[in-house]
Each structure stands twice: as structure tokens, then as C-alpha cells.
Amino acid sequence: MVPELSVVVYGRNAQGHLPDALAELTGTGLDGTGPVGAADPAPGAPAVEVVVAAVGPSAQDAAAHHPSVTVVPLPEGTPDSAARAAGAARASGRWLQFVHSKDGVTALAARAVAERAAALDDTVDVLLTDHVRSTWRHARMPSPDGRFLAKPGRRDVLLADCPDLLKVTPLLGTRVVRAGFWRAHAELFGTDDELFVAYAVALSAGRLATYDQVALEDRQVRAESLPPVTPEDRFALLETYERLLDLAAEREAGTGPSAVLYAAMVTASLRVVARDRLPEPAAREFFRRASRAAVAHRPADHRRPGGLEGVRRRLLEEDAYAKYRAFQAANQQRRKVRSAVGAGRAAVGRKVRDARYHQDLRRPVDPGLAVFSAYWDRGVACNPAAIAAKLAELAPHVHAVWVVAAENVPLLPPGTDHVVPGTRRHSRVLATAKYLVNNANFPNAVVKRPDAVHVQTHHGTPLKRMGLDQLDYPAAAKGLNFHDLLARVDRWDYSVSSNSHSTQMWQRAYQSRYVELDYGYPRNDVYYSATAADVRAVRERLGIAPGARALLYAPTHRDYEATWTPRLDLTALSERLGDDTVLLVRGHYFYGGTASPPAGLRRAGRVIDVSAYDPVEDLALAADALITDYSSIMFDYANLDRPIVVYADDWETYAKTRGVYFDLLAEPPGQVARTQEELTRILTSDAWRDETAAKARAAFRRRFCEFDDGRAAERVVRRVFLGESETSLPPIAPLDERTPAPTPEEAAQ
Template sequence: MPRFSVIVPAYQVQAYLHACLESVLSQSYPDLELIVVDDRSPDACGAIADEFAALDPRVRVVHLSRNRGLGPARNAGLELARGDYLVFLDGDDTLAPHALRAVADRLKETGEPDVLVYDYARSYRTGETVRNRAAAHLTEQGPAPFRLADRPGLLNLLMVAWNKAVRREFAERAGLAFPPGYYEDTPWTYPVLLSAQSVATLDRVCVHYRQRRTGSILGTPSERHLDVFAQYDRVFAFLDAHPEHARWRPVLYRRMADHLATVFTRPDRLPRPLRAEFLRRARAHCRRYRVPGAPAPLAVRLRHVLLRLGLRRTWAALRLASALRRRSARGAAVPLRAVRRAALRLHYRVQRLLPLRPDRAVFAVAGGRGYGCNPGALEEAFRRLAPHVRTAWAAERVHHHTVPPATRRLTPGTAAYWTALARSTYLVHNSAFDAGLVRRRGQVLVQTQAGTPLGRMGLDLVERPAAAAGADLGRLLRETGRWDYVVCANRHSALTWERVHPGGWTALEYGQPRTDVFQRARPEDVARLRETLGIPRGTVAVLYAPVHRDYRRTQRAVLDLERLVRRLGPRFTVLALGLPGGGAPPSVRGDRLDAAGDPLLGAGGRPAADADPLPGAGVRVTPAGGRVVDVGGHPHVESLCLASDVLVTDYSPLMFDYAGLDRPIVLHAAEPEAYEEARGTYVDLGSFPPGPVARDEDELIGVFAGGDWQGARSARLRAAFRERFCPYDDGRAAERVVRRVVLGQTQLPPVVPLDARRPPAAAVARSPLTTVPRSGAPVPSATASDRCPSTGS
């Protein structure tokens, strides 16, 4: 008896069926049967299914004698199902990688519930995937399993069969089946959720819901959309047959009214001659099933009243008035924005005629984000070493709460912002300054950059279209020509920036200001950070920071982190900076430079700091027993570095920062040829790695299982890497910059030698750890080569 019976009805989906079936059979959890129901499809769906059945004994094919529709096709699959749980998948959709493994783990964790509800993401032709907007209802916090009465918000999710795993015995006992006609999911999903004695949720995208341009059932105008009324008759007949569920009648009435309104207002569903008929039947249904006094917002109540009264012309008039109001508001906004821009330009010109203020400084980071990165470290040093200079931080209003109380807050695009740019002597940024900025005589522009360059940047991206999409060479040259100083962490950075960001600026080869905190932090600070992140005491915290891949239209996970922590055992926790959210590009907070191009070229790029004021904000625990923590929304990468014991990355420049902590670094060298071709690197990590190198997931597990990650060889590699790239990161980089630029001092604090620096030790003592459990696939040899395929020079 397999664990899962995956039922796939197929009708006129020959272009997508291969990807659908392959996504099931390639799951890392193989204990399944795949039942493909050929609903007398006129295309090659039946032949495709037969080909898969000939290659894999887990595939069973049912050929119906006539086209019966999606509901009866699923019922035909139900009759053959032998699995513990039923999983439904439409023939044009796909399962996400490792989805069934995540479902199986969650079912085991929650005690085999009747129903497990998981998430989906809409997949578009462009390759973009967008996660379900109602995903908040799938949180795994709180008791599990539960009854629907404990989490009624689940009824706000899309009522479909393919976002749930249903226990087969429960479905048979409850007599659940799909009806014929369109909207067949409705009379299935409501009884499933209402009847289930135990429900659990999985906060993970398991299905990619393909958004087809043409050919989808719901996107084709047809009289079959009138089937929605019969489906809701079945839902309320179920309530009549089960009086114990009567409490849900007001909720289901509201859901019905909303559903009918959606069908009526979608222009791609109802042919125009049927609109009056649909509204007449909607009026009858609303009157028949209405529950007086059911609470609802005013706009919803108005919509329901219009449906109930059948006021088609009133409905149309209100929709037209609403559309005209939105259009007129958009039209009026254009000239208003133009007038405002002109007024601000005039204001800025007037302010530039006034004298500079030598006691003013403005700081900002890429994207108008919150306080942090190198400008944040310098702003703190300004206040400490040059208190006569009043500092201001420019950020969007949503990030103002991250700015220290002693620092003035500015919003880009306001009159106060332009006044500060015109009158302040010191301007500090880690990316491109405002495009409208005119550098005045006497102003000092300090460019901190956002880290040590690993992937190619600036002028070196011109011949790499995958990495330099939207590049603006003219803007780059204008921008670099305005700089006075560029803060450089090391000689490698100074030489690289001078070549790829040419200008008459002076290099301040003083170290990385944002890593000063690494030398100042104390063990109690590390303990507090770990507690905030929920890292259990005695656990090895692995910070996982993958890089953005320019050559991929959509970002996907390179590592299966849940499998990784299962194999490594309970003494390991992963802090993930790169979990893909439903197929969306992974967060690359640690990847300060290699994200979607050089921001100076106008090709985007993620900022180095975010704006969440709470130490633990932006942290989300994912499955695998809570040992994978999504920290993609955490405000400060430096705090994550301090809280972790080891860094695992591929080509992220975060490795240069992390080396200053003198903690282990492990490279997961995935797809080096593709990355080199698309982006290229300045450092040959194959011949000069910061630690052990693993070429695939199993080899990475072996590095940790055998202890190589913290062995003598790892220490030797890290020491050489640290000597080359962290010569000045002694905790006083920001101080040296302020003393030189603001105080005009030439005798700067001497650099503390590497062997005399005392960054806080990792929280977990370096001692032999529990080995990886040997269940499952065998682990390769624990030793890993110091070399990987060359990634550039």
C-alpha cells in the first residue's frame, strides 16, 4: 500500500502533461502511485500517460470510454486508489520539488490528520511564480492537528481539491465524491473540511498552479459556468443532511455570494446573452440560502444585496462609476506629479544657492531602506567621534523606525530631503546617489560600496548580458565621477573598484566598517542573538547564504535544506537566507553585491540593510522540526553571522565578511561553469577557497558528518583567506574613515594584527559532533577536495 495516491485527470493538456507527470515521479519521496485518468481526450494525453506507465510501474492509466468531465474523472481515479492519502493534481499543473517529502513529514509530525492543507503558487508564462496571497492562514504555529472551528480562516483559501492531502479511509467513510459539471471542487472541499475530525496545515508551496493564456476551463466563456448553482445546491444539501454543521451556514452563504459575484464580474466566463440569466438565478439562490443578520463588511453586504435583488443595471452602473473614479484619479495624478516634481527641482536649485553647512551629513543605503550596512556603521562613528556634525538618514517612511533617535529622518523626494542634499557637506551612500543630485564645490561624497567584490561588477558587466540586464554605462560613469572617497575593505577591493568604477576618487583602504561589530561583540551578545532567533542551546547553527543566479529566470533551491537537517541530526539548525517563497527568487540578503547586477548600472541589486526594528523580526520557522529557520527578512546580516557557527555558501561575497569572524566556511560549489559564464568571478575559489568545498548535496553532508568543516585543514584555508581579504577588519575601520574624512587626521589608529584580534568565539565549542544517521541514501566519503572546478581568476 503506497503512502500517496496521486490522481491526475487529463483532458486536452498534452502540452503540459509530461511536465506534470515528471514532477510527480521525480519526487524525492518515492512511496506513491500515480493514477492518470484519460478523460477521452482528443489529443495525445492518453498516449503520453501510456508511455509513462511503460517506463514506471508506479503509474496506472485509466482510459474512459467517453468524456465525463473533471469530477467523474477524479472519481474514476478514486476507485483505484490504494494509498494512505489522496493527492489531486490537474494535468497542467506541477508538484514543487520535494513537495511529497514535506507533506509526508508534516503528516507524521501532526499525527496522521484527516486533511492536510498546503500552499500553492501561480506560475506564469514568463517563468514568474507568485505565492498565494492568503498563505498567512497556513501558519504552523499553534496546536496541530485541529478542527475547522479552531481555524475557520482556512475557508478563505481557494476551495480546490489540489491543495489538500486527504486520508483515503476518511474520504471513503464520509462518502465523499466529486459531482459532474464545472466548479466540481466546491461540493468536495467544503464537506471535506467540515467533516474532518483532524486538520493540519503545511506552510510550504507544494503545487505550481499554471496560469494558461488560453484553454483553461475557468477562462473560457461558456454556459457551463451556470453549473455553479447546482454545486452550491449540493453544498447546502450536505448541511441539511448534517445538522451538526448548521453553524457554518452563514459563512458558506457569504462564500457563495462572493463566488457568484466573482463569476458574474469576470468578463472571460459568462457570454453576454447569459448574464441576465445568471443574475436571475443568483438572486434566487441568495434568497433561498440567505441567513439574516450574517456579519459582513459594508461593501460585501452591498454586493450581496445587489445579487439578492437582481439589480443588474444598478450593478453595472456602480461598476462603471467605480471604474471612472479610478481612471479619473489616475489621470489627475499625472499632472499633479509633474507639478510637484517641477516645484521640488526649483526648490533644490534655490537651496544650492545657499551656503553649505559643514556640520551636516546625510546617509543612505540602496533602495531607500533602513539603517544599516557600511553607511550605518559610519553614521554611528560620526556621532561618536564628530559630535559637532548633525547626521540624517534618508529612507522611505516605512523604514523610519529603524533609524536611531539621535539621527534625523528624511524621506526621499520631499523638500526636506532635497534641502539636506543641497546644504549638507558630507553625503554617504553604499550604492548610486540620487540621480538628481548636483555635486557642489565643497561637498564630500563618500561611497562605501556594499562589500568585497566576488562576482564581476561595473564596467566588467558590459559584456555579460545575463548579469547586466538594463545596464546604463553612461549613468555609471557620471556617478563615479562625483565621488571623493571610496571605502575599500582590502587591496583586492581597491584595485577592482579603481578599474570597474573609474573616477578621480581616493581609495580609503581601511577595512569594512560594517564588520566592526564582529570585533566589539561579546559572548553574551552572541547568546542573546541566538536566543532571539530560537536556536536551541548546544546546537550548531549553519548560516546558509546562496547567491542570486543571473542566468535563471526563476530562482530555485539548490539545496534541500529539510533533507540536510534530517541527515545531519538534531544538533544542527539551518538559518536560511535563501529559501524560495513559492518559486519566487530566493532572498540573498548575504549576497550584497552579486544580486541582479551592479546597482550603479541601474540593474537593480538588493540593498545590504533592511528595516525591521525587532531583532527577531522577519524570522520564520519552516518544517523539519523547526530546525530550518527562514531569516530572509531579518534586518541585519551581521547579527546572523554572529549568531551562527558556520557559513555555507556558493558564490556570495558574504564569505569575505564572515572570514573576519574566524569561523568555519564551507563552499557548496554548485553549477560553477554556468555561474562563471553568466557572471564571472574575480577570485578563483577553486584554488583559493575559504574552507572545504563540496560539489553536491551528499558531499556537503559528508563534510559535516566527518568533521572536515571544523578540522585543521579548514582552519588553514580560512587563515590564508582571512589574511588576504580581512587585513584591516580589526573593529576600527569606521573610526579610521571618520578621522580621515571629517577630522582631517593623517595619523590614524594602527591596524591590530590578525593574531591579536579577538572576535567572539562560536557558541558551540569545536569538538566532535554526532555523526549523520545512516538511514536512507549512503553518505559519500567525509573528505572533500580543497579544489572545485575553476570559477574564474
């Protein structure tokens, strides 16, 4: 059956949205199998085809999870115009809808569009639809386009007879085009300039029809995550409108459409001048060019609007830049006065930052000083600790200072140079350090100096939703100010990642302009450098008898629980596992180390509370296997290629309250238990380390241990602190060429 509509999803997997987009469009879950509420089409309903012109490795993922989708794999760097063309070439539908991979179309919306298109004959070239807009702040905000789309009703019209259709937001995804029409104008539409294509489609159409229902979710990424806007970008915007006005004249679109385009060009020009912080010479030059375009393309019967807007347009046409700026300043001052009067005599300022810190900010940046912090000033730990250690080895001229809370100072390794928050030296090192490295974030008050370098190392691979993706999960977002969060993110220069999944999720959750360092997690280097002697020494420190099986139980934090609630009956589990098994129990650090296993079992040495033990990497080296629920420790532990058992007794509740990026139960790192009885059965048989578990672990390692090969810290130090180029860094070793640390069983031999 020839499909009525082909939805062409194109481009790279921007910020990891492609899996969500395909799940919505195909009416399936993220794994491509289970239905998610999209009812089966009625008998005789027009067929919808999905074609994915995917750039990079996302093509393979799309093919694997959505076998019903036609996948066109494209090499990295393929521009959007070429991706659209490749998708259109494979599409067999009578109509085409082009949807960028970041945007969304539901299965129900696609079917509805297909039904509307099926009623149109070949004299109609374009079907205009409505959309909603989503940003990091708000989801599915309605568009202003409804009143324009409703004008023609069910009639198809010429653009000249309904020029207000050009006022529909210029998004290519809302222009459903007849395939023959698109191909006939392929050369005109073959540009990466979506604004031009969206308008050109309407200008070139013979007749147009409308569908005043939502057919697209325009997901706008945060501007700060995109490359900075340059003066050349703004000059190009002006050139786009001039090309469109020339095209309108060439197509003899009529006075109505030309007037709409002219008004759009002038509005966009004034918006650039008013809102974009262009350098003064560039702003003046843009104003001059916009003035020339406004005069050259002004319709013969054009009349300016009244009021302040009319004054703005007159000054633009007169190329009166100095007068425009003075007029703009006067309006801003008037608004400020009006706002102050409205606020009465209430306090108008916030408390100034600490005076000492501002004094220190006037000091020169010290190129030989690096400030480190981990887990909100808990001490020397995690990725920052591994980077600091490698820094001392490769760049000893850079001095490391740790920010550590006063209560944690006694736990520091001997000789650690440190500062306590709130002290005079703390203020000075934060203000003058060239390098600031953290696995969380520095306080809001820290100023990003232009010549300082901020490195965000993170402290886990995201299964649970993070950053902006927590907006839809109140339990997870409780107390989180997203504006402050993004202000902190905007200070990052580098973001360290251990796998492609993390890279995409960080881009999506923390939208800004940092550089991704796909080098691996430095804290995981030890899993490839530790020796048999190291493994034996850790087990001896923990009191694990030679030959005993050690199971590390490390559950994660739950946003819907105020304190740690043991999800296992440790007494019963230990009794069933026997005297030759030791349970290492580590509560999440959010709960302050409150694992507290039964005292009798502690005395017997069969359960050891390791909640306060650092570093956690030692515990992983000592353990024969890991038991966890949804903790990111599983991604790190997988580097050791040792058994992992997932105990997921509350998966549905956790996924619903916290939100997750993928279905762990469908793609686990090993065996999965939903009850304590299942867990006991797995651990008292060979199931915990059988062939099924090994296959699951191998697939998990391929996906999530992608960059971890034991040299991550070296790459970070060489790239960030020594300024070496990407091409000179140690290449990432293939997974099958890496040798993890010996298992306890191997170390005992």
C-alpha cells in the same frame, strides 16, 4: 635555449590588470596552471621569455601564480623607466618587447612576433607591429596603422625611405627592439615619457621592419581615473615634440620624417587648444608657445593643407589666439545649427531637475550635516550605519540624517532622523549637506557641490565582476547605463576598501579620481568588539537552543534567475543534520526575502527564515559556521575565523554569466561541495572544521581580511569628518594580533 623574444611586463599592478595580462601571455588560467587555448609551440619554434618587473606586492603574486616567469620585484614608487630598465637587465632574449602591466599580449601573438623577429638580422633595430585598443566602452578596436605597416612588406627599410612609419601610433609596446640596440641607447630611452621613447626608438634605428599583425592590446584607462591634466602637462607635451624634432635633425633623419613629426606636433597642439579646458591664461600661453614652435620648426618646403584645417594652422603660426577662438566659436555654432535642423522640430531638452532642489543648491553648504543611505534607501545598515554610529561618538557636532524609502520607515531604530525621497526636506538635505555617505549610489540628479564630500563605502568584496567589468556580461549588465554609472562615480571623493584586492578591482571597475581609504569595512568592526554576552543574546533572540549547532546558509543573487530558487533541499538536509543543528536561511535582499523554508521545519525550530532579519552581522555572530555559494558575506565572515563551506553546484554557469575576478574553487575559504550529497557528508563529519578547512581559511583571511581589525569606522570618521592626517590614524593591527569575537561554543562556557 636562448629566447628570441623577451616580453618585459613592467610597472605597478594598474587597476588589477596584471593577473589577466600574465594569464594571456603565458597561456594559462588566472591560477597559473590550466591552459586557456594557447597551443604548445611547434618544435623548433623561437623561444619566448616573460620577464615581469613588478612594482609592489604584485611581484610576489606573479611569482606565486606563474613559476615559469622571471620576476624582478621593485619597491613602491619605482618609475616606469626604472622598471623597464630593471626588466631589460634581466632579459636574455635577442629582442625586447616592453608591455605595461595594464596592457595585454597573448601567448600566440608573442610567438608570432618571435618568429618574425627570428628572420631579421642585426642590421634591423626595430620591428613595428600593429595593435588593438580597448576602453571601458569598447573592446579590441582596430588601429589605423595597417596601411603604414603594409608599405614595406617583408623588406627592412631606412626611416628616411619610408617616413610614413612614423605615423604608426606612438606606443612603446608596438616597438619590438633589438636588445643590443636598446642597451646601446639606454640613456636616451631612460625617461618616463613614453611618447618620446616611442618616437625616439624609430628615429634612432638603423633599419626598421614591420609586422602588420596585432601584437598588443592597448587598454586605455578612463581619463577620469587619472590625475587631472595640468597646464604644465600640456607645456611638457609641446617640449616633447620639440625635443623629437631636434633629435630628428641630429640623427639626420631626413625631410620626410621631420615633416611627419612636425605635422604630429601641430595636430596635437591644435587638439589641446580645441579640447582641453585649460584656464584662459594657460590656454593663451600654450597657444603662444605652440605658435613659436610651429614657426621655429616649420620645414622649408612646408605647405599648409586647404580648408578649415589650413585656416587653423595659419592662425596658429600667426599667434592669433583671439581670432582662433572666434573662428572656433563660429564653427561650433554652425555645427549646432546644422544639428538642430537635422533633428527637425523634435524636443531638444530633457526635463529640468526638480525646481526646489535647484533652489536649495543656492543655499550654503551645512558643515554640520551628513546624509546617509544604504542599499538604495532600505534603512540603517551596513558600512554607512557603522560610520554613523562612530560619528555620533567622535564628532557629535555633525548631525546624521538617513534617506529611507517610505515603506521602510517603520523598521527604523527609534529616534532615527530621516527623510523620505521626494519630500521637501529630502531635497534640502541632499543639496546642503557637507557629507554624503552611501554604500550604493545617490540618484543621478544629485549634484556634486565643490565643497561637499561624497564617501562610497561599497557593500562587499568583489568576487563577481562589477562596474565597467560587466560590459562583457549581458546578463549582469542588463538595464545598466554605464555613462550614468560613471557620472555617479565621478562624484565620489573617497572609496572605502577592506583589502588590496578590492582596492584594485574598484579602481578597475569604477575608473575615476577618488581617494582610496584602505581602512577596512566599518560594518566588520563588530566582529572584533562583540563579547560573549552579545553572542548569547543574539542566539537567544533567534531562538537557538544552548549547545545547538547553528549554520547560516546565505546564497547570493543570480543574474540569470528572476526569483530565488532554493538550490538545496532544506527538508532533506535538515533531516540528515539532526535535531542538534539549526539552519539559518537568508535569501538575498534582491529577492525580497523569499526564502520560505518548509513550514513543518519552521515549527520544529530546525530551519529559521532570517531573510528579513537585520543586521546580518548578528546572524554571523550567532552562527557556528557559514554555508554560502558566491556571496560576499564569506569575506566578512572570515574575520570571525570560523568554518566556511562553499556550496558551488553551478559555479561554471555563474562564472560564465556573471564573470568573476578569481577562481573561488581554487582558492576557497574552506571545504567546497559541488552536490548536496557532498555538502551533507562535509557537515555530518568533521570535514567542515578539519585541518584542511582551517588552512584554506587562514590563506583566505590573509588575503581578504587585510585591513579589517575593528577600527575601520574610527579611521573613516577621523580622516573624513575630523580632517586628521593619514599618519595620525590608528595603524592596522597585524592579523595574528587580532582577537575575533568568541565563537558560540566559547560564549556558552
